[in-house]
Amino acid sequence: MSTRREFIASGSAVVGATLLAGAALGAETPKVNRRIVLAKRPQGEPTPADFRLEEVPIAALKDGEMLLQTVYLSLDPYMRGRMSEAASYAASTELDQVMIGGTVSRIVASRNSRFKEGDLVNSFSGWQEYQVSTGMGITPLDPRIPKPSYALGVLGMPGLTAYVGTLDLGTPKAGETLVVAAATGAVGSVVGQIAKIKGLRAVGIAGGPEKCEYAVKELGFDACIDHRDANMPGLLKQACPKGIDVYFENVGGAVWDAVLPLLNTHARIPLCGLIAQYNATSLPAGPDRSSQLMATFLVKQIKVQGFIISTYYNRQAAFINDMSIWIRERRIKYREDITKGLENAPEAFMGLFKGNNFGKLLVQVSE
Amino acid sequence: MSTRREFIASGSAVVGATLLAGAALGAETPKVNRRIVLAKRPQGEPTPADFRLEEVPIAALKDGEMLLQTVYLSLDPYMRGRMSEAASYAASTELDQVMIGGTVSRIVASRNSRFKEGDLVNSFSGWQEYQVSTGMGITPLDPRIPKPSYALGVLGMPGLTAYVGTLDLGTPKAGETLVVAAATGAVGSVVGQIAKIKGLRAVGIAGGPEKCEYAVKELGFDACIDHRDANMPGLLKQACPKGIDVYFENVGGAVWDAVLPLLNTHARIPLCGLIAQYNATSLPAGPDRSSQLMATFLVKQIKVQGFIISTYYNRQAAFINDMSIWIRERRIKYREDITKGLENAPEAFMGLFKGNNFGKLLVQVSE
Known part of the structure; x- marks a missing residue:
């Protein structure tokens, strides 16, 4: 250099x-x-x-x-x-x-x-x-x-992001429903599998039938929705019959629009990424829904917590300890x-x- | 009945x-x-x-x-x-x-x-x-x-709202800056005074010079901005030279627009009301800023926590205890x-x- x-x-x-x-x-x-x-x-x-x-x-x-x-x-x-x-x-x-x-x-x-x-x-x-x-x-x-x-990956920054976001910020409880997009990716795949370890219903969103099948059959998601399906919002609703308690947000865009009406009272939204909007060159057309968004957070008592993983390196030791056990026990699978x-x-x-x-x-x- | x-x-x-x-x-x-x-x-x-x-x-x-x-x-x-x-x-x-x-x-x-x-x-x-x-x-x-x-009021639902929102959800630290609107109202006046008790800089927003003077001289706010002033955003920025760490949200609207760019990394937003938009009959015109709002929460690692006070009645005993002492000691003043x-x-x-x-x-x- x-x-x-x-x-x-x-x-x-x-x-x-x-x-x-x-x-x-x-x-x-x-x-x-x-x-x-x-x-x-x-x-x-x-x-x-x-x-x-x-x-x-x-x-x-x-x-x-x-x-x-x-x-x-x-x-x-x-x-x-x-x-x-x-x-x-x-x-x-x-x-x-x-x-x-x-x-x-x-x-x-x-x-x-x-x-x-x-x-x-x-x-x-x-x-x-x-x-x-x-x-x-x-x-x-x-x-x-x-x-x-x-x-x-699974034992590095993306894995720690999944670990902190799901456990520390998502505060998951057995029986609740968690949704995560990019469900076969470095972060999403670990989020869903941690949710399963903690006894939640895990619903993934991924691009195309091959990834969705992998999420369910290999990673153990309860359901996985193809975001390329024109009826993605309807399919997501069907897959979450008791609503959504934890939405691990890493994509934004159309997935977020489909998730928002399904959020339960006291839902938690760990927010670590918005890949669907990173390449945007201008704001979407109106109306301006930002006031409506805040009203939803209010009436549903939702917690949104933006986070950058470098803030949470104090969790590294616990993460490596838990994750290396889960990998050894084949409770967390990982694809590169x-x-x-x-x-x-x-x-x-x-x-x-x-x-x-x-x-x-x-x-x-x-x- | x-x-x-x-x-x-x-x-x-x-x-x-x-x-x-x-x-x-x-x-x-x-x-x-x-x-x-x-x-x-x-x-x-x-x-x-x-x-x-x-x-x-x-x-x-x-x-x-x-x-x-x-x-x-x-x-x-x-x-x-x-x-x-x-x-x-x-x-x-x-x-x-x-x-x-x-x-x-x-x-x-x-x-x-x-x-x-x-x-x-x-x-x-x-x-x-x-x-x-x-x-x-x-x-x-x-x-x-x-x-x-x-x-x-001060010993009832509005006081408990101020107490839980400021202390439990706002997690204030001495030296930080808190902003609250409706600063002479039932909730805002208590929020600002609790912030002062905890060693924060408290900046209020209120309607008109009489209320602003009362907020500073009687309630002890460090500054109070008149939201009717055409330069409200500029005045708020001047009043918050180190940015905003806790924004107690009870109004929404133009105040929120002025607060958003001033929020510091790791800011907390207890969200208990949005009075400025309660009477709205349609969404504001575009562009749609909701994706931008989420991006701000992400990059600044902001926590937004909507809350309804009935969820927090388990805090009633501690609240009555603290607040009755503060009132007796004239550290919290209250106007009806x-x-x-x-x-x-x-x-x-x-x-x-x-x-x-x-x-x-x-x-x-x-x-």
Whole structure:
């Protein structure tokens, strides 16, 4: 990252020979980093032109630094927010900067006494093959994690989001009904399975019959509604004969419109995402239903709690403990959708908003 | 109430002589009840034609019954919801039924061993001078209440609403900023003073300079903004230099629009009323801002909690204890706006939506 400013290229960059000559890397350490930067800010849905693949030299390690090689890169809906100029809960990615993202990385060279070569770590290296790191924010992979990639999904940020949202904010009670969309995704699949563990009726919403069948047969949802069905609101109502007590909100849009009239008194709405509206370029046409929305929250005594998972890292230990047990006992099943090659990250990411992925979306950047 | 069906009159009713002859009341007990019924459902703001004053005979007391005489009738915004056909959190008042409402009543005759003549009780007798009661839902006035009328305000439902909303749902921390509208009203005035007791900056919103001055000089708000000022949003922003951490929502409308951009991350919104929109007959024009509203709750990790005070009666003992101490110590001040005579209840009630009252609105129905 330290060489970024020298190598802002308009197309794919050529590695500067003079800078490479100045790099004091060992014989075996790589000298070139491939990375994907934000080329321009998307208008609506991201397109390939919003990304740019670059090659840049890797600077020599200083004392205390280490070189991380990305093994798995996580692709998540929140990244769309960082591509926009408008302030969100975190700063935007600046133009020509590497796209941010959580990774599982391997230490390929270390001048940091706390980390040794060959170890796998949790990192936030972003959309690139290598990153020079001081070790700040880097943690070793928990030994209870059965597969390294799980640290980016069911035992990582999406899993913790499902855990905190469902248990801490959703306060589920046996016999209640929980609804979650993107029911086969990294978050939704775990939300539904936790609901089942806690004795709730779990109703999923997913895109297409194959995902719906998987949600019911493999994940154990009581029902799953295809949001592409023209009668989605009617089907959802049928699937929730006692109304909805917990709606784990991660999509917004048409699903939210179908959920709202089914909410019971004292319903809880943990709100962690609104993927259906991330690419919107203008507000929907009127009338303005926001006052009606607040009136519904009032008369039904509903709790809405927006949350960003970084606020809840104090729950990490309990989460890893519970989740690793549930996975071992096969009470939580988990599916991944892995794309190979950094260069394919933009297309895979764009597919997130079309529901092309089936399971947690990852890019395998190296073996 | 038991004679209601016999005496549905189209104008003011004349007491039926035959029924009166059948009533076996003692020499001193009153024989005629005056009451105000819902004559028709308001379209938008209530008008005098929506109410009807009637006189009906009082039935003889049976064993276990007692006759209550209304001393004070509370007038509250929630009553507007009961006048509408649409289901709210409680059933609508039916046409030709007595308008509902909390009262402080005196027992003028009793054939119930649990209650004795002359005592004052909390009742829900509605907009009428007398009510025959079995004692169900009737409780003696708490001896710590310094004035009977306080049982309908600072030591009653509005006070409990302020207490639960501010403390339990608002979770205030010293140094934070709380905003509340209707700042000199029954609820808002208590909300602001509790915030001051807890070490917060309290900013009120009220209608006109006289109320604003009272909020600051008498109630101890740090600032109070006149919502009639064309620059209300700008003034509110100036009054909240560190943003808003707790917004106690009881009005909605233009105040809510001004509050929303000032909310801090992790803000809490106890939501107990939306008086500014109770008389709306249609949704506001577009665009539809409801998706934007949810996005704000998400990125700012805001908690919205709709609440109806009847859910929180388990907090009554702690509330009466704390509040009676605060009143005794002059840390909570309280103002009443008392209209005399049942016949003036409709006009007083209609004035609530125009901000005509200055302090808790009551009708003194008898001495």
